[in-house]
Amino acid sequence: MTEKQVLNRAVVEDFLYEEASLLDEWRLDEWLEMLTDDASYYVPPNDAPDADHHDTLFIVADDIHRIKSRVKRLKSRHAHAENPKSKTRRMISNVRIRSVVENVAHVTANFVVYRFRRHEQIREYVGRYEYKLAIDGTQLRIAERKAILDSEELARLGSVSIIL
Template sequence: MSAQLKIAERLSVSRTEIEDFLFEEAALLDDWKLTEWLALFEPGASYHVPPAGSPDDADPAATLFYVMDDYHRLSERVKRLLKRTAHVEYPHSRCRHMISNVRILGGDDRAFTVTSNFATYRSKRGRTELYFGHHNYVMTRADGSIRIRQKTSFLDSDDIAEQGKVSIII
């Protein structure tokens, strides 16, 4: 029996259920439904994007992250990106978020850790950019629904010099 199956047996969630959740998250971001995307997070959640090439144990106390949002700051980011005054994203970018290699790493019935690979394509003003790497999640289940407690997106490129910025939600 694989380690994944052993973990799934202990938890009240399956890999297929997690995949469906992550695919829905990607679809909401692709469709620029950021308010609905934010609703996937539990109050008190956080979203982090450390510098490109950072290890999984990157320390926010010692490293300047591209994004280091608590729930309040994340909700303000969503509000700002949906306004016409967010010039860098108005009109908003066309994006496609590809998710693969979803694995449940561990946990219990209260919280579980998940990782997945991603490739996010962003097209704007005749230019296409690729952001790729992996997401690490801490997820919970409340009232039968999966929620994100923490999401960290690790960019595997050497840097983002060519793109110059991360104005979308990876």
Template sequence: MTETLTRPARDRALVTEVEEFLYDEADLLDQWRLHEWLALFAPEGRYLVPATDKPDGDPLRDLFLIQDDRFLLEQRVNSLLTRAAHAEYPHSRTRRLVTNTRASAREDGRIEVSANFAVFRVRNAVMDTYVGRYAHVLERAEGTGFTFLTRKAVLDLDALRPHGKVSIIL
């Protein structure tokens, strides 16, 4: 007997729209157009990267590698774009792959997004690879289509070795 895999109904148009948003976002990051990327965040938006040993951690209780509200995110962007950010001056070259995107509208109108990612970072003839999954919450916005309420990058790495740190936006 063959079992049939049942999947929830998906709004293909929504998934396509979200994919285009994520592709445009990846392009902004790869081109280091960080002020334009920052404009994709709602005023209450947050950027989160949980610790590798607690990928499903709660930002209110657990240690995160990155836990930025909009103010801290602005500081991060401004710092990355100056010579003072020695880990990223000159800027690394990055290339991002975003795949297996899923999107579903919630009752409150917000959109939950999950997707897989790979970010390749090249600096000083060394390539680091960051892989994981995104768990975003978006809302519709004028002009950009969406804004981030939560932009969460969950790394699949056991540790940050050989990288040692996350100096780029994942």
């Protein structure tokens, strides 16, 4: 986002598409640069998508330190669930800016993440993202990222070892 650009759906879409590309290409260090210093990443349980991570068991409830640890682990050849790395392809749609309050854009988008691994069935993770995007001068940064899965049966999806 340049100084002359106004925050609009196209700007947010480009940002989310870049994020999807970085994750699909396993450029996780570059993805980390898109996050604020106090970012969080959540995947709530499918039976309580609006629950609070402080009193409900989430699939993922990471603060920035846990996010960095997750990335370090995923990049390691000792991460057996991702060695060799899965191939993923993300589809992002229905991007909406819900509100902008004090330099934070509240954004939602639908997603499908396809995960391919040798000798495993194709996994399809479908749901919606809820973002809090910090407007930092001329750039956007992810302050909070929530991936809410639509699946009714999580066991069929297998382990969620990738960043959704």
